[in-house]
Amino acid sequence: MKRTARPWCALVGAGPGDPELLTLKALRVARRATVLLVDDLVSDAVLSLVLRGRRPAPRVVHVGKRGGCNSTPQAFIERLMVAEALAGQRVVRLKGGDPFTFGRGGEEAATLRAHGVEVEVVNGITSGLAAATALGVPWTHREHAHGVMLVTGHARDGAAGLHWPTLGAAAAQGLTLVIYMGMSHLPELQAGLLATMAGSTPAAVVQSAGTPDERLCVTTLAGLAADARSAGLGSPAIVIVGDVLRARAALRSDVRQAA
Ligand code: SAH
DSSP states (O other), X not given: OOOOOOOEEEEEEOBSSOGGGSOHHHHHHHTTOSEEEEOTTSOHHHXXXXXXXOSSOOEEEEOSOOTTOOOOOHHHHHHHHHHHHHTXXXXXXXXXXXXXXXXXHHHXXXXXXXXXXXXXXXXOOOHXXXXXXXXXXXXXXXXXXXXXXXXXXSOOTTSOOOOHHHHHHHHTTTEEEEEESOGGXXXXXXXXXXXXXXXXXXXXXXXXXXXXXXXXXXXXXXXXXXXXXXXXXXXXXXXXXXXXXXXXXXXXXXXXXXX
């Protein structure tokens, strides 16, 4: 009897956008795809690298919102992944940043496994890390931070969001707060954090970290929403709050001294 390969799907992290930040494994696995489902946060440069020289080219399906269109419903994406994998296609879901850092990779993996599809996950550099590095700070700089909290500023529909004053109280103990999906609720999260954190706490927004369109706004918690708005920053962006941003000034003066 002919053995058929087990249905397979990979969730591959495309990193923040710079193709040189793609891992070797991500590139190797993504290039095995016969069907490639591409997230809106995956850069064109990364996609070109994955497709370069592929003959025949994989079928590329763009899932996600671009240019103001509605995003593809998650249930549709999951059904498509399952159906293609069960039909014998090598399905690769190329996701921005890291597939298991927000972005619903966990739900996708669970659905695939429930349908008997083998799931391979390849990590990528998450945009929060790329944002901290774009600001020139080590996010766990030991003089300023005991750790890092990655949080979402956008609660799941119907779910209670984070209690920002409680989070602020924890962050004030020396944790770097890295906020994903925070731009649409910036005034609310700022007000909540200000209940327990000093207005002078450094804060920054990094839009399109790790891409040629990268833009930064460095300010304080008190100025966060107003300064981000007047700088014209919007999604996709990471908000970073914490004393670790003071390392930025120190590093810069070190650089100047070294020069
Ligand atoms: N899995 C992704 C996160 C998906 S959630 C990762 O690991 O990076 C989507 C959110 O990620 C966006 O709302 C934004 O907050 C952030 N994001 C993704 N790519 C980004 C980028 N290049 N620059 C800044 N923020 C980004």
